[in-house]
Amino acid sequence: RKTAPMPQDILARKGGTPLVSLTAYTTPMAQVMDGICDFVLVGDSVGMVLHGLTSTLDVTLDMMVLHGKAVKRGLKQSMMVIDMPFGSYEEGPQQAFRNAAHLMRETGAGAVKLEGGVEMAETIAFLTKRGIPVMAHIGLTPQSIHTLGGYKVQGRGEAADQMMADAVAVAKAGAFSVVLEKVPETLADQITAEVAIPTIGIGASANCDGQILVVDDMLGLFTAFKAKFVKRFAQLGDDAKLAVQAYADEVQARSFPAPEHVFSDKNPNT
Numbered sequence: 113r114k115t116a117p118m119p120q121d122i123l124a125r126k127g128g129t130p131l132v133s134l135t136a137y138t139t140p141m142a143q144v145m146d147g148i149c150d151f152v153l154v155g156d157s158v159g160m161v162l163h164g165l166t167s168t169l170d171v172t173l174d175m176m177v178l179h180g181k182a183v184k185r186g187l188k189q190s191m192m193v194i195d196m197p198f199g200s201y202e203e204g205p206q207q208a209f210r211n212a213a214h215l216m217r218e219t220g221a222g223a224v225k226l227e228g229g230v231e232m233a234e235t236i237a238f239l240t241k242r243g244i245p246v247m248a249h250i251g252l253t254p255q256s257i258h259t260l261g262g263y264k265v266q267g268r269g270e271a272a273d274q275m276m277a278d279a280v281a282v283a284k285a286g287a288f289s290v291v292l293e294k295v296p297e298t299l300a301d302q303i304t305a306e307v308a309i310p311t312i313g314i315g316a317s318a319n320c321d322g323q324i325l326v327v328d329d330m331l332g333l334f335t336a337f338k339a340k341f342v343k344r345f346a347q348l349g350d351d352a353k354l355a356v357q358a359y360a361d362e363v364q365a366r367s368f369p370a371p372e373h374v375f376s377d378k379n380p381n382t
């Protein structure tokens with residue numbers, strides 16, 4: 113691929129080859145996934161993953177701008193989507209537009225993501241009609257953790273109808289895709305079959321139109337806890353620990369730095 117996809121290209125992948133996506137928060141990690149991921153999400157998970165916060169509620173617009181700028185510098189062939197943080201869009205369409213425009217202008221993101229279903233449909237329509245592509249996010253919406261009462265599976269039993277209504281509402285409002293987080297597999301499949309926009313699963317179903325994971329989770333870098341839906345494709349946290357210990361050992365043994373790491377006063381070129 114030569115150029116980054118646009119929201120229309122993502123939309124056109126409905127029912128096709130699954131969309132591949134991950135979160136990123138820094139330039140080097142964005143470079144690793146550039147051209148492999150269809151889109152890269154600057155998630156508000158940055159607060160927990162990189163800043164040691166206990167929820168995403170404390171993440172600010174300024175933090176999203178800073179990390180969004182960093183990620184954008186690492187991307188040439190993947191689209192960048194950026195999360196609207198808690199408190200930056202819930203008041204209404206005008207507030208949402210102002211802050212979404214700020215995020216896109218400052219970071220160069222191609223789209224924003226916001227949490228919510230039926231109750232956010234008006235805002236999603238307002239943004240999309242005014243040039244801001246929106247990815248919706250329903251199911252477990254971490255910014256609502258205090259009203260949801262915990263990070264539990266959403267949409268079980270009677271709650272399934274409401275979640276289907278949420279998916280239909282955000283699609284009708286013009287969202288170009290919708291993240292389904294922590295919903296039962298059968299419900300995720302029903303939503304995927306029902307709506308005309310791509311569903312992006314995280315703790316949902318392999319039949320979704322795409323998948324997303326938090327990059328530090330799938331690399332084994334974030335190890336404070338592991339959700340059931342996380343698969344660790346590498347153990348970089350363990351590797352880092354071993355590397356730090358090896359460094360400490362060599363420093364104390366005076367075997368690092370070795371001759372090739374130090375400078376002679378004779379040859380100015382080395």
Ligand code: KIV
Binds near residue numbers: 156
């Ligand atoms: O912030 C985030 O990482 C997300 C993804 C898990 C979808 O919203």
Ligand code: NA
Binds near residue numbers: 157
């Ligand atoms: Na998020």
